[in-house]
Amino acid sequence: MSGQRKFFVIGNWKMNVDKARIDHIAKFMSAASLDPNTEAVVGCPSCYLSYARQRLPDEIAVAAQNSYKVAHGNFSGEISPAMILDSGCEWVILGHPERRTIFKESDQLIAEKVAHAQQTGIKIIACLCETSEDREEGRTDDVLFGQMKSLAASISDWSRVVIAFEALWASNTGVLATAAQVQEALAKLRHWLRANVSDKVANSTRILYAGSVSSSNCRELAQLEDLDGFLVGSAALRPDIVDIINARRPDVSSLIAHFDRPDGRRA
Numbered sequence: 665m666s667g668q669r670k671f672f673v674i675g676n677w678k679m680n681v682d683k684a685r686i687d688h689i690a691k692f693m694s695a696a697s698l699d700p701n702t703e704a705v706v707g708c709p710s711c712y713l714s715y716a717r718q719r720l721p722d723e724i725a726v727a728a729q730n731s732y733k734v735a736h737g738n739f740s741g742e743i744s745p746a747m748i749l750d751s752g753c754e755w756v757i758l759g760h761p762e763r764r765t766i767f768k769e770s771d772q773l774i775a776e777k778v779a780h781a782q783q784t785g786i787k788i789i790a791c792l793c794e795t796s797e798d799r800e801e802g803r804t805d806d807v808l809f810g811q812m813k814s815l816a817a818s819i820s821d822w823s824r825v826v827i828a829f830e831a832l833w834a835s836n837t838g839v840l841a842t843a844a845q846v847q848e849a850l851a852k853l854r855h856w857l858r859a860n861v862s863d864k865v866a867n868s869t870r871i872l873y874a875g876s877v878s879s880s881n882c883r884e885l886a887q888l889e890d891l892d893g894f895l896v897g898s899a900a901l902r903p904d905i906v907d908i909i910n911a912r913r914p915d916v917s918s919l920i921a922h923f924d925r926p927d928g929r930r931a
């Protein structure tokens with residue numbers, strides 16, 4: 665948690681929306697009072713980028729969930745950062761854990777995608793992840809630092825990059841990472857940046873946590889020293905995302921309850 669790093673929440677819709685669902689989400693996000701101290705973004709399937717951009721309020725940015733490593737050419741099924749920008753969207757998620765694990769994207773390919781995206785001016789949410797096997801076999805540090813090293817080698821302008829760490833073992837598995845586990849992982853990544861890139865980058869780069877973030881656990885996690893926001897999956901499809909965007913805002917209902925009692929104690 666640092667004053668110099670604006671809190672950042674991306675709700676990643678994955679492959680779970682259609683126009684009707686985007687309308688529904690846009691409706692409750694537009695009606696909500698969102699903390700202006702949070703940078704809010706949604707991760708949208710490529711075919712709906714322009715549609716989502718039109719439906720959402722301007723203060724919510726739109727990200728694509730992937731992009732290829734060149735601007736154009738004979739690469740059926742792919743989209744480029746230039747196309748995302750041309751659709752009116754400013755961000756792209758690269759190296760999402762589902763790209764790494766299901767689609768077997770290597771560190772090398774992700775690094776090439778990041779390097780190309782950096783040349784275009786698009787802003788990047790670069791993801792790293794830890795699987796349950798990594799954790800059980802005690803190779804978390806090697807895996808995370810390896811992914812970070814590969815990403816960092818492709819990044820020239822850190823001001824346009826946000827790092828997202830996902831504990832895959834805590835994503836829709838019924839197991840939740842504790843606040844201490846999240847802080848430990850994020851602190852290690854920030855330390856890596858300090859040791860291998862620079863103090864400036866370590867102090868200014870936002871590091872997000874992902875893994876079943878919801879309205880129930882976001883407030884506690886939002887207070888962690890090295891946490892600067894969240895990458896949210898399932899809860900991004902529900903009004904929970906509003907609570908998560910507002911996770912650092914004082915809880916108005918508890919303040920009202922507090923002041924309502926004559927003895928000043930919480931109701």
Ligand code: PGA
Pocket residue numbers: 676761830834835836874875876877895896897898899
């Ligand atoms: P989750 O997904 O919040 O449903 O765990 C996060 C993500 O993978 O983007």
